Amino acid sequence: MKRSQTKVRRMILQSKQMGKRENKVINIEGRVQFDLLLVILREYKLRSYTLNAVSYHFLGEQKEDVHHSIITDLQNGNEQTRKRLAVYCLKDALLPLKLLDKLMSLINYMEMARVTGVPLSYLLARGQQIKVVSQLLRQASKKDLVMPAVRPEQGDDFSGALVIEPIRGYYGVPIATLDFASLYPSIMMAHNLCYTTLLTAHEAKEMDPEAYTKTPSGSYFVKQNVRKGLLPDILEQLLSARKRAKADLKKETDPFRKKVLDGRQLALKISANSVYGFTGAQVGKLPCLEISQSVTAFGRVMIEKTKNLVESTYTVANGYNKDSMVIYGDTDSVMVNFGVNTVEEAMKLGKEAADKISEKFEKPIKLEFEKVYYPYLLINKKRYAGLFWTRPEKFDKMDCKGIETVRRDNCPLVANLVSACLHKILVERNPEAAVNHAKSVISDLLCNRVDISNLIITKELTKSDHEYAAKQAHVELANRMAKRDAGSAPKLGDRVPFVIIAAAKGTPAYMKSEDPLYVLENRIPIDTQYYLDNQISKPLLRIFEPIFREKTESVLLRGDHTRTKTVLTSKVGALFKYTNKRETCIKCKTSLPDKYEFATCSYCAKDEQSIFENEILKLNHFEEKFAKLWTQCQRCQGSLLEEL
Structure with a gap:
């Protein structure tokens, strides 16, 4: 639009999901700006968000990079040097377009915008609450209702979901997993939980008891036959859109597009779940603790009821081979040891149990059989690993939750080591080989035979240094880098890569963090003992403890493989031979x-x-x-x- 003024302004994007990030925003009236970086930040958890790293991860391609220091020379050279510079610029423009096409980001976000009724820019720059507000206003308008403006205030805490205490250990038998499909949304729809259906205790007393539901938390809501709520309407629309996405997913044959469609249905699932979160947000647009407390209370009752039904139905007394046992349950799922020896038997009993128990709950609440873990390593609450089976012939993948293979705040050495050990334990069924591999890696680390690239830790710079309660390694390094070269220093929202260098005994870790390139250029030795004590030891002990019990530490972290450091003559690694200090x-x-x-x-x-x-x-x-x-x-x- 020709006569509109374009301005550049500084904007801070902040959310629990993305942390704090500083952006420059330009208004271009008549154009929709779609920032792929924000999409990648929201949807994917990566160690680095540079164009090079993201392109390699998703496309297997990289930039044809040109260092900024030689750009002027290339431009002032001949036609061949300028051709190289042109290719560099073209590739930088082409890679985001290829990513946009491959990830189907625009299609996914248009689907989300259509369902939630907000513009594309809101989906990128704002949180979940605005989507729920938009849908509430749309539904309220149809029913001639007005949404109140509520001043945000700090509310009271309320009890969350039930987590059944895990029976920790290594299970060499199939473990069936039963999941409630869209648990919180289905509870809200089944019991008609909404702002428009909430009753006071006094109003409930004056009504027919058949006309309302009393929740386990002590709140009252009228039933659907009296008045259907707005929130159940919204949830039905979101879940029907998810159902369409899942139907497309079943028809799709391309593996990558299947992943993208899975991402779309997951995004719609998140939007449906955010309706519950919207009602429980203490500092929100329209908090209503009666709804959120009722939802979690129903969820706790249902998980407990499911556990009791499984353990009372599948018993020797009822004609089954062994008594079943729920070994773990979390929010919307229970993991059951039916005592069978094959994946096929576990799947059969899992489907049967899901169908029987679903009949005990109001529709649309549904318990589904989803998968079997075999074998299964249960480490603790929200920490487990196992081979994931959806068909009896062959396992789909190795599934890990809460373990360092899927966490980004450890160095790659830890992720690779834990992943290799789990593969030997779960796939090869050889715990001794896993122990020997761990010992070998520890020995290589202490002998300085590990490449520095495997020791790089990355952490996101989510706040300015004065906002942190204590000094942080990555924050202190960012400050030091800014003093050396302000132009190339990490900025708010960037992930800061660093290694821990050797220093005098007792020096805190935040003073030992250093830029990996600076370490290479200046031949600074690495603190290998820090990596063993603070990065490797705890993850290894966690995965081996259920197998070896109390002997784990003495087996892994004591012995000849940890004494090799005494014969070291140098603490610098192999890459240092390419650097020259003097x-x-x-x-x-x-x-x-x-x-x-x-x-x-x-x-x-x-x-x-x-x-x-x-x-x-x-x-x-x-x-x-x-x-x-x-x-x-x-x-x-x-x-x-x-x-x-």
Whole structure:
């Protein structure tokens, strides 16, 4: 729109999901801006959100990178150097478009915008509450109702979901998992929980007891035959959209598009669940603790009832081979050991149990059989791993929850080690091989045979330094990097990569964090003991403890494999051979004094002219060699350079 003024303004995006991030926002009237970075930040948990890292993760492609220091030289060079610069710019523009197409982000967000009734920009820059408010206003308008404006106030806490105490251990038998489909939304629909159906105790006393429901938390709501609530209407629309997405998912054959469609139905599920969260948000647009307390109270009763029904029905007394046992339950699912030996038997009993128990609850509440874990390693509440079976012939994948294989606040060494150990325990069924592998990696770490890239920890800079209660390693490093070079220092919302370097005993970790490139350039030794004590030991003990019990620590963290550090003569790794700290004479390689201004020593200074000419010839030779290698590299990966 020609006459509208465009301005650049600074905006802070802040939410529990995304943390705090500083953005520059430009209004372009007549155009919809769709920031793919915000989509990736919201939808995917990655270790790095640079274009290079994201493109490699999803597309298997990377930028044809040009360091910022040589851009001017390339532009001022010849047509070949400018061609390289043009390819770099084109690839930077093309990769986001390829990502947009591959992830189907625009389609997914349009679907979400249509369902929730908010513009695309709201989905990217605002939280879940605005979506629920929009749907409430839309439904209220149809029924001639007015939504009140409520001033946000700090409310009282309320009891959350029930978590059945886990019976920890390693299970070499199939464990069936029964899940309530969309538990909280289905509770709200089944019992007609809404602002418009809420009654006071006095109003309930004056009504027919058949006309209302008293919830386990002591609140009263009228039934659907008296007046249907707005929230159940909204939830029906969201869940029907999810049902369509799941139907498309079943028809789809392309593996990646299946993942994307799965992401769409998950997004609609999150929106449906956020309706419950909206009512319980203490500082929200329209909090109503009577609704949120009732939902969680019904959920707790249902999980407890499911556990009792399973354990009382599937018993030896009722004709089954063994007494069943619920070994763990969390929010909307229970994990059952039916005492059978095959996945097929566990699936059969799981489906049967789900159908029987669903009949005990009001519609649309439905208990479903979803999967079998076999074998299954139950570490603690919300921490477990197992082979995931949806068909008896072959397992689908190794599924991990709350374990370091899926967490980003540990170095890659930990994720790779834990993943390898779990593979040996669960897939190969060989715990001894897992122990030997762990010992080997610990020995390599202490002997400094681990590449520095596997020791990089990344943490998000979610707040400015004065907002943290205590000093944080990544925050202190960001401050130091800003003093060295403000232009390349991490900014609010970035993930800060760092390693822990060796220092005097007792030095706190936040003073030992350092930029990996700075460590390489300056040959700074790594604190390998810190990685063993603070990164590796706890995750390893957690996964091996259910198997070895009290002997775990002595087996893994004591012994000859941890004594190898005493024979070390150097704490620097293999990559340090490519770095050089002390300057030497360009001809005779004699060490030069600190802060020496010339490239040759005083003895070789007389030959500077011939040395310079030789170095220029070498430079030309290497530039030509580099250009050929670079061209071949781009040709192999299907570069734009070849197309041009």
